[in-house]
Amino acid sequence: MGSAQAHSIVEPGRLSKRVAVVLVALYALFAVVPMAWIVMTSFKTTEDAIAYPPKVVFDPTLEGYVHLFTNRSRQTEEYMQDLPPAEHWWQEIVREDNMVITGPSRFADRYLNSLVIGFGATFLSVFFGALAAYAFSRFKVPLRDDLMFFILSTRMFPPVAIAIPVFLMYRELGLNDTHLGMIILYTAVNLSLSVWILKGFMDEIPREYEEAAMVDGYTRLQAFVKVVLPQAKAGIAAAAIFCLIFSWNEYNFAILLTSGNAQTAPPFIPLIIGVGGQDWPAVGAAATLFILPAVIFTVLLRKYLLAGITFGAVRR
Amino acid sequence: MAEIGLDAITKSYNATVAVDDVSLRVGDGEFFVLLGPTGAGKTTTLRTIAGLEMPERGRVTIGGEDVTRAAPAERDVAFVFQQFSLYPHYTVYDNLAFPLRAPARRMAEAEIDRRVRKVAEQLHITPKLGNQATRLSGGEMQRVSIGRALVREPAVYLMDEPLSSLDAKLREGLRVELKHLQVDLGATILYVTHDQVEALTLADRIGVLHEGRLLQVDTPRQIYNDPDDAVVAYQLGAPAINFLPADALGLDTPGVASGAVRPEDVTLIAADAPADGSVPAVDATVTQVERLGPEDVAVFDWHGHTLRALLTPGQAISRGDVVALRFEPDKIMLFDARGRRVRRGADRNTAAGHGAGPMSQRADTGVRNAG
Numbered sequence: 077m078g079s080a081q082a083h084s085i086v087e088p089g090r091l092s093k094r095v096a097v098v099l100v101a102l103y104a105l106f107a108v109v110p111m112a113w114i115v116m117t118s119f120k121t122t123e124d125a126i127a128y129p130p131k132v133v134f135d136p137t138l139e140g141y142v143h144l145f146t147n148r149s150r151q152t153e154e155y156m157q158d159l160p161p162a163e164h165w166w167q168e169i170v171r172e173d174n175m176v177i178t179g180p181s182r183f184a185d186r187y188l189n190s191l192v193i194g195f196g197a198t199f200l201s202v203f204f205g206a207l208a209a210y211a212f213s214r215f216k217v218p219l220r221d222d223l224m225f226f227i228l229s230t231r232m233f234p235p236v237a238i239a240i241p242v243f244l245m246y247r248e249l250g251l252n253d254t255h256l257g258m259i260i261l262y263t264a265v266n267l268s269l270s271v272w273i274l275k276g277f278m279d280e281i282p283r284e285y286e287e288a289a290m291v292d293g294y295t296r297l298q299a300f301v302k303v304v305l306p307q308a309k310a311g312i313a314a315a316a317i318f319c320l321i322f323s324w325n326e327y328n329f330a331i332l333l334t335s336g337n338a339q340t341a342p343p344f345i346p347l348i349i350g351v352g353g354q355d356w357p358a359v360g361a362a363a364t365l366f367i368l369p370a371v372i373f374t375v376l377l378r379k380y381l382l383a384g385i386t387f388g389a390v391r392r
Numbered sequence: 393m394a395e396i397g398l399d400a401i402t403k404s405y406n407a408t409v410a411v412d413d414v415s416l417r418v419g420d421g422e423f424f425v426l427l428g429p430t431g432a433g434k435t436t437t438l439r440t441i442a443g444l445e446m447p448e449r450g451r452v453t454i455g456g457e458d459v460t461r462a463a464p465a466e467r468d469v470a471f472v473f474q475q476f477s478l479y480p481h482y483t484v485y486d487n488l489a490f491p492l493r494a495p496a497r498r499m500a501e502a503e504i505d506r507r508v509r510k511v512a513e514q515l516h517i518t519p520k521l522g523n524q525a526t527r528l529s530g531g532e533m534q535r536v537s538i539g540r541a542l543v544r545e546p547a548v549y550l551m552d553e554p555l556s557s558l559d560a561k562l563r564e565g566l567r568v569e570l571k572h573l574q575v576d577l578g579a580t581i582l583y584v585t586h587d588q589v590e591a592l593t594l595a596d597r598i599g600v601l602h603e604g605r606l607l608q609v610d611t612p613r614q615i616y617n618d619p620d621d622a623v624v625a626y627q628l629g630a631p632a633i634n635f636l637p638a639d640a641l642g643l644d645t646p647g648v649a650s651g652a653v654r655p656e657d658v659t660l661i662a663a664d665a666p667a668d669g670s671v672p673a674v675d676a677t678v679t680q681v682e683r684l685g686p687e688d689v690a691v692f693d694w695h696g697h698t699l700r701a702l703l704t705p706g707q708a709i710s711r712g713d714v715v716a717l718r719f720e721p722d723k724i725m726l727f728d729a730r731g732r733r734v735r736r737g738a739d740r741n742t743a744a745g746h747g748a749g750p751m752s753q754r755a756d757t758g759v760r761n762a763g
Contacts, residue, residue: 284473290464291442291471292544293494306481 111367117360125356140357142166144183144348144365148175183362186344190324191369192255193340197262197323202316204263205270206308210300212271213278214286224275231268236328243332255338258330262323269322270315277311278304313380317373324370341366394455394468394547395420396441396582401450403436410436411447412604418548421578423571427591427627428601434584437601438550441582442471455547465496470541472551477537478525484536485521488512491544511539514573531562538570542577549581555590567593588628592616600624622652622731631655631689631700633725640697641724645736649729655689657723658701660709661716678713692717 088096117125119136148170159176162168170177208227212220242261243252251257281304289299305312331343345362348355374381396418403411411433418424426434439445441452443464452460459467470491471477478487485508491497492504512518515535520528528536534554541549555563555570571594574581585591591598592612599609600623608620619625625633633652638644641651676692676699688707692699694717701717709715726734 282475284475284477285479287442287444287464288471288473288477288540289490291444291467291469292491292540293465293496295463295465298495303479306479 114360114363114367117356118364120357120360122353122355122357125360126354137169137357138166139169140355140359140361142169143355143358144361145181146170146177147179147181149178150175183341183344183348186339186341187365189255189334189338190341190366193258193262193338194320194324194369196255196259197266198316198319200259200263201266201270201319201323202274202312205267205274205315206305206312208267208271209274209278210304212275214283224272227268227271229268231265235265235326239328239332242329246333253334253336253338258334258338258340261329261333262319262326266319266322269318273315273318274308274311277308281307310380313377317377317381320373321370394580395422396424396548396580397451397453397456398437398441399451399453401437401440401447401452403433403440403445403447409604411440414450414601414604414606416599416606416609418580418582420580423574423579423581423583423594423596425591425595425598426582426584426601427586427588427598429586429627431603432586432601433604434586434601435552438471438552438582438584441467441548442469442550443467444471465494468544468547470544470546470549472537472541472549472554474553475557477540478528478533480524480526482525483521484512484517484523484525484528487525487536488521488539488543491540507543507545511542514542515539515569530558531566534558534566538573542573547580549579551581551583553585553587554583556585556587563590570594588630592628598628600627602627619725620733622650622727622733625652625725625727629654631702634658634697634699635727636697636699638726640695641719643724643726645726645734647728648726648734650727651724652727653719653724655700655702657720658699659718659720660701660703660707661718674717675714676717678709678711678715680711681707681709 116132116134118140119138120131120134121137121139124131124134125140146166151174153174156171156174156176159171162171167177211217212224217223246252246257246261249257251260285303285307286296286299289303290296294302325342326340327342330340334340334343341362345359345366348358348362396416398414398416401411401414402409414433414437416424416437426437428434436445440447441454443459443462443466447460450460451458454467454469479490482490488508488511489504492499492507508521509518512521515538517532517535517539520532520536525533525536534557538551538554541551555566558566567590573579574594583590583594595612597609598612598615600607600615600621602621602623608615608624610618615624616628619628622635626635633654635650635652637650638648643651674694676694678690679693679698680691682689682691683705686705688703688705690701690703690707690709692701692715699717726736728734
């Protein structure tokens with residue numbers, strides 16, 4: 077431990093590093109506790125879930141998950157005794173509470189809707205965003221700066237501010253409660269972010285790459301696919317994360333514009349509470365399953381996140 | 393291989409005219425160098441030939457065919473960029489194969505492999521074929537760039553300062569290799585540079601561009617010895633030619649505004665040497681001596697004018713000394729007020745290399761590395 081250690085102006089000192097680590101750790105704990113609580117709740121029994129003081133150690137059960145995916149009806153003791161032996165483990169879990177499964181719940185459908193709409197809107201946002209960003213980056217677009225600002229300005233008000241016009245428009249067009257309608261809506265909201273993030277990245281890619289390809293016998297579109305897109309993959313990943321997080325979590329439009337066919341998971345989850353008492357484990361199970369795709373997607377692409385936040389300024 | 397023709401090409405960006413009415417003919421198998429400072433319009437000229445820019449006026453022909461409106465891919469030209477032309481997401485092999493894999497070419501993979509390996513051999517990069525393009529030294533990258541042009545076997549090669557991002561030693565080595573390659577292949581190359589040494593060593597003919605205008609086209613020797621324009625005289629040679637106002641030189645020829653003398657034509661003479669009428673023998677103060685090894689560059693202040701001289705090494709002069717200089721009388725070039733050359737009757741004869749043609753590749757005078 078030399079006391080004559082050189083002090084760098086750029087590198088933070090050891091003490092400030094430690095303080096930073098402690099602060100980040102505290103924040104991480106603060107952010108993780110609610111999620112951990114939800115995951116724990118999903119594996120509790122209904123009684124454990126509302127026990128006071130709250131239980132941290134408990135016997136895990138899949139009751140919440142079974143409740144989430146099924147519709148059940150309560151039966152008399154006599155009826156239960158006359159039943160043939162349960163064929164599946166989930167039937168047994170339900171029978172302990174004197175209930176039988178009457179059929180699957182709608183959660184799986186809603187979840188599938190969320191996947192289709194969330195990933196569909198993300199794909200389209202990034203696809204159109206990449207094309208627009210490339211055009212803004214490379215071509216002489218008249219009023220480019222004004223158009224870029226206009227695109228950004230669509231994100232300056234909360235999307236739900238235009239809920240009523242959108243609702244009326246969708247009713248006229250027959251897009252209410254359709255997958256297509258929701259995908260178009262989320263794509264429209266996400267495009268501004270996607271264009272801005274991707275333009276930052278496209279600007280950083282030297283034109284020489286495409287020009288070399290074009291001289292070498294490729295068309296501009298072929299050069300775009302072969303050369304520009306692979307170079308922009310960090311930006312594409314970053315834009316995709318942000319677009320997915322928005323369309324995956326979106327609640328207001330979903331509750332306003334969907335009711336059955338195209339309903340996503342977010343407006344459905346609160347409904348679970350009302351079905352047969354306050355079934356917190358089922359809600360916990362729904363929330364746990366719901367955050368899973370977003371977490372996986374983000375963890376897979378997390379190294380591009382910082383680059384995305386800084387609009388491509390910190391590459392590699 | 394083919395020839396390149398430019399007919400009265402004009403290209404401007406907004407208000408600035410980048411290329412102003414440039415006409416040029418590059419012969420089949422010729423190594424033509426466009427020389428000029430940054431912003432002279434060299435790159436724009438090159439990009440116009442490649443089809444990356446559309447000229448407002450004028451015509452571009454390659455191999456006699458009008459390609460002014462053709463897409464870059466249709467022109468059969470290869471372009472070597474100054475930098476950034478290797479695809480970082482590909483290996484060296486794939487970079488070399490990239491032009492051959494263009495959908496328009498539809499070349500068999502076996503033929504692609506044959507050509508890639510042949511070019512890798514020529515450029516001594518065979519061991520690097522499997523490397524990622526980003527894991528190469530600067531010199532290797534530029535070799536691959538040149539290789540990517542060579543695999544194509546195109547009609548013409550366009551090179552935009554391909555060596556300028558390399559350090560001096562590498563540049564020198566690659567320059568020699570490039571010239572060998574061009575002679576071996578009989579390739580038509582239009583090469584752009586701001587480095588007069590590259591121009592003088594590589595070119596069969598040099599065209600000097602300045603502010604979008606082509607000032608002079610000639611062989612290296614001719615353009616060095618007999619420039620038509622003050623800008624051309626200044627562009628070639630390092631250290632740069634000395635310009636002096638006519639009256640300082642005692643010139644009273646009508647229409648002559650200045651005289652210029654190359655540093656190698658300035659000699660130190662003994663202070664007590666007899667003055668011989670027409671030759672200005674002057675008293676100059678030494679302000680700096682750069683000892684470069686094979687020669688010394690001395691900078692003098694003479695009545696407020698800065699003069700540079702190339703001297704044999706080991707001159708016993710140092711800063712502050714007052715010495716006498718002599719200019720070779722018939723080596724003083726005369727220019728008018730607009731910078732155009734004013735020729736005395738016998739001037740043309742002093743240019744020994746005139747009309748020697750493309751085969752006189754090296755100008756033996758004044759080839760000194762500025763870098």
